[in-house]
Amino acid sequence: MSTTPAKTVLITGATAGIGRETALHLARAGYHVIATGRRASELDKLRAETPPGTRLDTALLDVTDPASIAAAVAEVDRLTSGRGVDALVNNAGFGLIGPLTEISDADLRRQYDTNVFGVMAVTRAFVPRMRERGAGRVVNISSMGGKITFPFMGAYNSTKYALESLSDALRYELRAFGIDVVLVEPGAIHTNFAETSMAPVNQYQDTVYGAAISRAKQLERRMMATAVGPNVVARAIHKAIKRRRPAARYVAPWYGSLVFALLAITPTRVVDALIRRIAFLSPKALRKPEQLTGTQARAASV
Numbered sequence: 001m002s003t004t005p006a007k008t009v010l011i012t013g014a015t016a017g018i019g020r021e022t023a024l025h026l027a028r029a030g031y032h033v034i035a036t037g038r039r040a041s042e043l044d045k046l047r048a049e050t051p052p053g054t055r056l057d058t059a060l061l062d063v064t065d066p067a068s069i070a071a072a073v074a075e076v077d078r079l080t081s082g083r084g085v086d087a088l089v090n091n092a093g094f095g096l097i098g099p100l101t102e103i104s105d106a107d108l109r110r111q112y113d114t115n116v117f118g119v120m121a122v123t124r125a126f127v128p129r130m131r132e133r134g135a136g137r138v139v140n141i142s143s144m145g146g147k148i149t150f151p152f153m154g155a156y157n158s159t160k161y162a163l164e165s166l167s168d169a170l171r172y173e174l175r176a177f178g179i180d181v182v183l184v185e186p187g188a189i190h191t192n193f194a195e196t197s198m199a200p201v202n203q204y205q206d207t208v209y210g211a212a213i214s215r216a217k218q219l220e221r222r223m224m225a226t227a228v229g230p231n232v233v234a235r236a237i238h239k240a241i242k243r244r245r246p247a248a249r250y251v252a253p254w255y256g257s258l259v260f261a262l263l264a265i266t267p268t269r270v271v272d273a274l275i276r277r278i279a280f281l282s283p284k285a286l287r288k289p290e291q292l293t294g295t296q297a298r299a300a301s302v
Ligand SMILES: NC(=O)c1ccc[n+]([C@@H]2O[C@H](COP(=O)([O-])OP(=O)(O)OC[C@H]3O[C@@H](n4cnc5c(N)ncnc54)[C@H](OP(=O)(O)O)[C@@H]3O)[C@@H](O)[C@H]2O)c1
Pocket: 012, 013, 014, 015, 016, 017, 018, 019, 037, 038, 039, 042, 061, 062, 063, 064, 091, 092, 093, 094, 095, 114, 118, 141, 142, 143, 144, 145, 185, 186, 187, 188, 189, 190, 191, 192, 193, 194, 196
């Protein structure tokens, strides 16, 4: 008796958090998973954790490195006998928190290299086989922050806004080839994300935003108190892959969409005032340039 081969799903950034959880979830659900990432040791651990009877292969893939992407394509061709993947999950990404006028050009570019250009480079690499077969699915992991901007998260939020728009365009452009493009928009999720995002904030402590930066740390802790596990996003990604006619967007957890609905009917002025207040961005809370020490003031005026 012949059996239908399992659908093959490639996941980027599967060495931690949502990507790792999704790799295990989809392997348990019967998919052939190709879990990719930058750290070989973490990929080895993931393979070791894979339940017996499931199929999970791994491949090195740094989404910002063209040579690494080319090597991953060759490895996928080998693993799938040239068929390619049925679904691509563009999950690799990171956050960078800081006041926009203080974030360096190099850091801003690093954000875009991974969260925007990395997604596009990987998509361009794996879509051709889908197009040849006339079927496929691209699932892009955006964020609720791809529709809402928070103070000090502008660098990260803007990459996800870009991803939302790119995904909309890809959805139009690829549908005629049998390829669906789906966005998954997580809210606050317990992973390494918050720690990575907050890591550089102390360097802004001595700027005019000092008090607001301290406040941002408290706010981040408060927000993470409402966070859910990465399994919630893994289930949304699974839905985005298995539905015959997927929605264009899935918010995870689903009740995050209530926030979008509330914001849509609240005047921007009201939202702005509330956010500035919560984030300590009133004129009183901000340090005046003349209150900075000599070195800080010189740095601030550059
Ligand atoms: N957690 C949240 O609250 C949240 C909310 C909304 C959206 N998201 C989105 O969810 C996705 C996954 O984040 P997460 O929460 O799971 O964070 P995480 O635990 O920090 O995991 C991020 C993953 O991305 C990988 N990665 C980063 N840069 C990469 C690169 N250049 N090439 C390949 N892999 C790379 C990391 O690899 P290393 O292990 O090598 O660092 C890691 O595997 C991101 O796109 C993020 O923006 C997260």
